[in-house]
Amino acid sequence: DAGVTQSPTHLIKTRGQHVTLRCSPISGHKSVSWYQQVLGQGPQFIFQYYEKEERGRGNFPDRFSARQFPNYSSELNVNALLLGDSALYLCASSSGPGSYEQYFGPGTRLTVT
Amino acid sequence: GEDVEQSLFLSVREGDSSVINCTYTDSSSTYLYWYKQEPGAGLQLLTYIFSNMDMKQDQRLTVLLNKKDKHLSLRIADTQTGDSAIYFCAEKKEPGSARQLTFGSGTQLTVLP
Numbered sequence: 001d002a003g004v005t006q007s008p009t010h011l012i013k014t015r016g017q018h019v020t021l022r023c024s025p026i027s028g029h030k031s032v033s034w035y036q037q038v039l040g041q042g043p044q045f046i047f048q049y050y051e052k053e054e055r056g057r058g059n060f061p062d063r064f065s066a067r068q069f070p071n072y073s074s075e076l077n078v079n080a081l082l083l084g085d086s087a088l089y090l091c092a093s094s095s096g097p098g099s100y101e102q103y104f105g106p107g108t109r110l111t112v113t
Numbered sequence: 114g115e116d117v118e119q120s121l122f123l124s125v126r127e128g129d130s131s132v133i134n135c136t137y138t139d140s141s142s143t144y145l146y147w148y149k150q151e152p153g154a155g156l157q158l159l160t161y162i163f164s165n166m167d168m169k170q171d172q173r174l175t176v177l178l179n180k181k182d183k184h185l186s187l188r189i190a191d192t193q194t195g196d197s198a199i200y201f202c203a204e205k206k207e208p209g210s211a212r213q214l215t216f217g218s219g220t221q222l223t224v225l226p
Contacts, residue, residue: 004155033213042117042201042216043156056213090155092213100144100205102214104156 002027004093004105012111013081021076021108023091029103031055031096032074034066037088037107049074050097078110086112117217119202124223131189133220135202138183144205145178146214147187151198159187159200189222197224 005024013019025032031050035043045058049068068074078085088109092102118136125131137145143164148156162169162176162185169176175188189196199219 035214040218042203042218043214045213045215048213092156100161101158103158104148106155 004091004103006089006091006105006108008108009106010109010111012113014113015081015083017081017112018077018079019081019110021078021089021091021110022073023076023093023105024073025091025093026103029093029095030072031094031099032068032072033092033094033102034074034076035090035092035104036060037090039087043090046076048097055097081112083112086110116215117202117204119200119217119220121218122221122223124225125192126225127192127194129192131187131192131196131222131224133187133189133200133202133222135185135187135217136183137185137202137204139204140180140183145176145185146201146203146205147174147176148201148203148216149198150201150219156201192222192224194224194226197222 007022033048034046036046037043046060047066048056052068063079066076088107090107091105094102116138146161147159149159150156160171160174162178173190177186199221201219202217203214205214
């Protein structure tokens with residue numbers, strides 16, 4: 001079975017631009033969470049979605065938004081990119097919001113110049 | 114301050130045991146996790162322990178939990194060069210919490226031949 005998949009693998013954007021990152025969860029999993037991992041730090045929670053609804057949000061500005069589709073895949077959108085948004089963006093999949101097992105994808109490396 | 118703290122670096126000789134330590138501050142944490150991250154990759158779930166347990170063993174991995182001191186450790190027996198990676202400790206605060214995981218900054222484990 002495929003694990004969590006994310007696309008693209010890498011991308012480079014300029015300050016002020018917008019970016020969309022995509023994630024497909026493990027088959028049968030209905031919950032997707034997004035994390036930001038800045039170089040040298042642990043991942044920081046951004047959002048959780050379950051059954052297409054936002055179930056949790058971390059301490060990130062409104063420039064960050066996400067959605068989940070009927071097939072449980074998800075998109076993370078970031079507007080008005082800042083240099084500080086450069087990070088590895090990780091998607092995690094779980095069966096539901098209360099599940100104690102989360103499985104991570106390989107991440108998308110975003111560089112903002 | 115940080116909710117979860119880890120030492121930054123650990124070096125061991127191949128074949129020795131490695132012990133990676135973590136402290137957390139929230140006594141309401143119900144699940145505690147260890148993830149492994151290899152260079153350029155996402156996070157791999159290694160093991161987890163419920164807060165009502167003291168110890169969990171899974172092949173070469175042993176997790177010890179001291180709730181009184183809010184201290185978690187991961188012991189890797191017979192450490193191999195393939196174990197070289199960054200190890201993250203993480204906590205989940207309440208059952209079903211939508212806030213998901215809070216990570217430490219990671220411990221870089223280097224295995225010397």
